[in-house]
Amino acid sequence: MNGRSDYNILHSTGKQIAHAGPTWRHRGRLFVNSRKVDAVVIGAGAGGLCAAARLAHAGLYTVLVDDHDRLGGRASTEEIDGFKVNIGAIAIEFGGVFEETFHTVGVPLYIRTPEPASSFFIDGRLIDVGRGGWSLLLGQLTKQASRILEKFADARSGNLPDGRQSTEDWLKGYTSNATVHALFRNLCAAIFACNAAELPARAFLTYFTSKGAFKKFGFCPEGTIGVWNSLATAVRRNGEVWLGTPATEIHAANGRVSGVTLLRDGKPMRIDTDLVVSNAGPKATVALAGETAFPADYAAKVRNDLRPAANIVINVASREPLVDHPGIVTFGRTRRLCNMANLSATCPELAPPGWHLYVAYAVPVPALGEFDSDAEVALALTDLREQFSNFDQAKILSIRVMRDDWPAQRSCAGYDLPRETGIEGLWCVGDAVKQYGNGGTQACAETAKIVTDAILAARPPVPQASRV
Numbered sequence: 001m002n003g004r005s006d007y008n009i010l011h012s013t014g015k016q017i018a019h020a021g022p023t024w025r026h027r028g029r030l031f032v033n034s035r036k037v038d039a040v041v042i043g044a045g046a047g048g049l050c051a052a053a054r055l056a057h058a059g060l061y062t063v064l065v066d067d068h069d070r071l072g073g074r075a076s077t078e079e080i081d082g083f084k085v086n087i088g089a090i091a092i093e094f095g096g097v098f099e100e101t102f103h104t105v106g107v108p109l110y111i112r113t114p115e116p117a118s119s120f121f122i123d124g125r126l127i128d129v130g131r132g133g134w135s136l137l138l139g140q141l142t143k144q145a146s147r148i149l150e151k152f153a154d155a156r157s158g159n160l161p162d163g164r165q166s167t168e169d170w171l172k173g174y175t176s177n178a179t180v181h182a183l184f185r186n187l188c189a190a191i192f193a194c195n196a197a198e199l200p201a202r203a204f205l206t207y208f209t210s211k212g213a214f215k216k217f218g219f220c221p222e223g224t225i226g227v228w229n230s231l232a233t234a235v236r237r238n239g240e241v242w243l244g245t246p247a248t249e250i251h252a253a254n255g256r257v258s259g260v261t262l263l264r265d266g267k268p269m270r271i272d273t274d275l276v277v278s279n280a281g282p283k284a285t286v287a288l289a290g291e292t293a294f295p296a297d298y299a300a301k302v303r304n305d306l307r308p309a310a311n312i313v314i315n316v317a318s319r320e321p322l323v324d325h326p327g328i329v330t331f332g333r334t335r336r337l338c339n340m341a342n343l344s345a346t347c348p349e350l351a352p353p354g355w356h357l358y359v360a361y362a363v364p365v366p367a368l369g370e371f372d373s374d375a376e377v378a379l380a381l382t383d384l385r386e387q388f389s390n391f392d393q394a395k396i397l398s399i400r401v402m403r404d405d406w407p408a409q410r411s412c413a414g415y416d417l418p419r420e421t422g423i424e425g426l427w428c429v430g431d432a433v434k435q436y437g438n439g440g441t442q443a444c445a446e447t448a449k450i451v452t453d454a455i456l457a458a459r460p461p462v463p464q465a466s467r468v
Contacts, residue, residue: 043279045073047430050448067246077223111218114327170201189338193408206437337383
């Protein structure tokens with residue numbers, strides 16, 4: 001192959017909300033030949049769902065649209081041979097903005113926590129660092145552990161490297177131990193979908209010293225789509241969710257957003273609104289509105305500053321267990337493999353009886369540039385066979401290369417764009433506009449809170465009677 005992936009993303013059929021027609025009533029509000037709503041959110045991934053749920057809960061009649069037939073975007077679930085397998089992210093963090101979103105909008109967050117949640121798998125040996133942390137892990141690998149730990153302490157005090165030095169180069173200043181470098185590379189890969197040579201050390205240290213470092217997480221027994229279904233109920237209390245409905249144009253004039261045109265049931269449909277939140281990523285957002293609608297400096301940032309990050313997602317089922325660990329294991333010295341989650345140990349509902357379900361992640365080299373998909377997948381599979389002697393008895397359910405317009409991250413940490421677009425009423429949320437040094441669904445939820453807080457602070461309060 002020529003470097004483009006033949007491992008296409010498969011789309012399962014979800015339940016589509018029927019178009020209501022030119023006249024309809026929703027929760028006491030009558031709409032007659034009207035296409036005007038308070039807010040439109042484009043993209044039902046993590047950031048879009050969190051934003052739509054918050055806006056609807058605050059009283060704004062919100063329409064959430066997505067071109068796919070299921071919720072979750074690049075963190076959804078599909079069924080293959082009776083297994084509920086992930087499309088992208090699968091581990092959901094407790095605590096922080098993500099969990100707070102569910103509490104705020106009044107829907108349950110149903111996840112189970114593995115115990116222990118995370119360990120390292122080095123030379124065929126599991127190392128649980130849940131209690132000892134970095135000190136326990138690094139102390140077993142290098143005599144320079146104390147120097148590295150001192151730098152983590154410095155980072156907690158705000159003494160961080162500038163954004164130009166990579167994590168790999170920063171680490172070289174303190175140790176040459178190959179296993180330590182491999183661990184840091186695989187941590188960068190697992191969390192940020194990039195290599196240590198590509199991630200700014202400042203972003204890495206910010207995440208591990210001030211962003212929570214993914215210490216507490218769980219899996220949803222319905223598959224990750226279960227948490228998105230829960231958020232969608234909050235949207236539908238004061239709005240609608242339209243799947244299989246691509247946005248084809250964002251309308252803006254005189255520096256203000258004025259509406260969105262959708263392809264609804266195969267027919268163009270315009271919705272007038274003065275508020276659009278896009279979870280489609282800055283690149284797609286600019287394409288929908290047209291580059292000339294944006295300030296020149298913002299359009300230039302979108303063209304030049306985004307750094308999409310790629311990864312490879314391998315879903316595996318086996319009759320024999322591959323690893324005796326219920327959560328996520330991060331690997332030591334590998335070619336491309338960075339971590340693997342044992343899903344059915346905590347959520348047996350995800351697999352048919354008698355089967356074990358795993359998902360493994362690998363990151364190509366480079367992750368922020370062009371690569372040969374076939375070659376990178378082959379290296380990841382070689383790693384799996386080396387790490388697990390019984391891997392060849394396993395069944396590969398799917399392999400996805402997340403890249404290009406469907407990447408693991410729309411922009412690598414440290415290369416995020418602003419959430420403001422320069423067009424009044426048009427905002428971006430999601431994994432291309434994260435707070436510095438953050439990652440995962442937690443980061444997407446944080447962008448949604450920041451944006452919706454700003455929107456609501458600038459609008460007059462919605463009368464209680466209209467919160468239907």
